Amino acid sequence: MKILPGILSSLAVLAAMVLPASHAAEKKAKFSDWDLGKVVFGEKVGKKDVKGKVVVLEYWGVKCPPCVASLPHLAEMDRENRDKGLVIIGAECQGHSKDEMKPLLEKAKVDYTIVEGAEGPIDVTGIPRVFVFGTDGELVFDGRPSGAEFDKAVKDALATAEKSGGEDATAEVAGNLIEQRAWTNASGGSIRAAVKSADDKTVTFVMANGKSVEYALEKLSEESRKTIAEAVEKSKATP
Missing domain, CATH: 3.40.30.10 (Glutaredoxin)
Incomplete structure (x- = not known):
């Protein structure tokens, strides 16, 4: 055949x-x-x-x-x-x-x-x-x-x-804008990190392994952006 x-x-x-x-x-x-x-x-x-x-x-x-x-x-x-x-x-x-x-x-x-x-x-x-x-x-x-x-x-x-990276991350969190917690991105995913700093466009996260990562604020949920913005304003008002 x-x-x-x-x-x-x-x-x-x-x-x-x-x-x-x-x-x-x-x-x-x-x-x-x-x-x-x-x-x-x-x-x-x-x-x-x-x-x-x-x-x-x-x-x-x-x-x-x-x-x-x-x-x-x-x-x-x-x-x-x-x-x-x-x-x-x-x-x-x-x-x-x-x-x-x-x-x-x-x-x-x-x-x-x-x-x-x-x-x-x-x-x-x-x-x-x-x-x-x-x-x-x-x-x-x-x-x-x-x-x-x-x-x-x-x-x-x-x-x-x-x-x-857990031990290094714990030591670094103390000096950050917001301590380590869970954040939500615009797609509904969860991000566990501390916030080191932020401006009107980006936020610098400190991940659980101690690494610093820049992240676009527009990629975060509205609630997460609001929390970060409030922390930034509070830090500016603190002498």
């Missing part, structure tokens, strides 16, 4: 997408071993931008249904954890144009950096595939961007980051 070339091609694509739920991170790889290529959407991510942070690097493609299905989950993870020290980078690896990527990213409300041409020390033979790096830059997870294993790897890495 003859098999049509089109069917063979489809089978090859499906085979390329199949990979185990997770790979044992046997290869000692670091985030610094990767060349992220060209930025297509978002801001360029350099070594100084990820220092002391947890990094998620996902290889995906426009014509890969499981990849497209994972975008909303990663977008939500980004919104909820960006201010806790998480950096997500999406590496499109099928060679599609910016115009082809844009509608998919907008629909999934993706706001993290998207690159093309990313290369690293580990061969990627099937997508979607995600690498998670701890605060020391070491690879801690290699697998699919879906399922409990991936979510747990990110959660554990963030918990480790918070624990390791």
